[in-house]
Amino acid sequence: MAGRLRAPTGRYGGKSAAQRQAERRRRFLDAALQLFGDTPGYRATTVAALSEAAGLSTRQFYEEFRTLEDVLAALHLQVNDWAEQAVLAAAADAGDLPLAERAAAIFRAYAADVTCDPRRVRITFVEIIGVSPRLEEQRLARRARWVDLIRAEAEAAAERGEAARRDYRLAATAFIGGVNGLLHDYSAGWVDATLDEVVDELVRQLLAVLRPPGREAG
Template sequence: MKKQDMDWTPAQLPSGRHGLSREFVMNSQRTRLLGAAIVIAGAEGYAGMTVSAVIAKAGVSRKTFYEFFSDREDIFLAAFDLVVERALDGCRAAYEQEGSWTERLRRVLEQGLTALAEHPHEARMGFVEVLAAGPRALQRRDAAMREFMQFLAPGYDAAAERDGAERIPPLMPEAIVGAIFEIVYARVLQERTAELPELLEQLMYCALAPFLGPAEAAAEAAVGGERRRAARRKSA
């Protein structure tokens, strides 16, 4: 069983009398359904994420499925929300650690890229298959992108210290997040998700340059790149 399956899909409950509460059973069933949806969407695409495929993988009945979800779009949206919540929780935890804004932003990017590389099913669902799941899914994607913009807002303060904030348009965080999402999308689509952590230095530069200028952005980005190279040399 793949790591993604184990992360998201708990073992089936024993049949017959088991003494477990109804709430526990329902939570387990719903979690198995969501985990199955994530794995199937990531492996087979939204087109392959049928209700039949989901219930077969989750090991629950069709009746149980419809107790939680109205159709496959409904479960896709719920699973997408879960993936986004998990990603944001990890990024927020990284961002809330002490350090300068650039250090905290570096941790956010490193956390996000590493998590995507370790969970390719989630990456494919969140960046590729969401585009095939209809207008409601696109609205959820747009909302998720807005959440990630919060990490860039302090860039205006950093720019103000260099008398450059007034030259930066208000949509700059939207442009940066949009560019990063597009770059990640392309790698995931090409099944190069494992390579995402290697983009940390370049994406740091892209995120910082509008606020700090090219020279300082390059210097800050290089710090993270050198740390990764040193870590690889140490583990080799």
């Protein structure tokens, strides 16, 4: 989102204005991942502290963002984008694998990406909650994208005869809620299990949702 001040134009130091702006934005987001995702957290961070951590000035901050909420919004989207890219890559690599193997590959990729950095977990599941109606709308919109991804996988499995033919909207929504809750608790150390065990449990739950009644696991 554009800031209140206009950034300088033209080339400087061999970089274009667009390149310098992208670099500044990356540095602010990197600093925000550290401060929002660790200590002191989003609510205790100031523009001055974030700018100092990024090695930039507050003027440069306002050339890129209006508020710290804008930074949190951008960071939340970035963390979700990283996870989505990992999932889509895993889904492409899984190709025509049987449902159980494909589901395991997809969720292992998601879990590995989300939990590879505790700061990402905090941004996704903690810091974004209760900030403002705008960010709540963004959080729910991103969750809806994950629901749509599960629905698409379910419908594709139904086309292959590996899943029941039905509307998976409610099931996918409930499943994504379980995924988020379990991964949050795992990352917080509240679950006495390995990441592989967590993924295996999620895959079992998904297969239980997808398979037609009476169908045995393949």
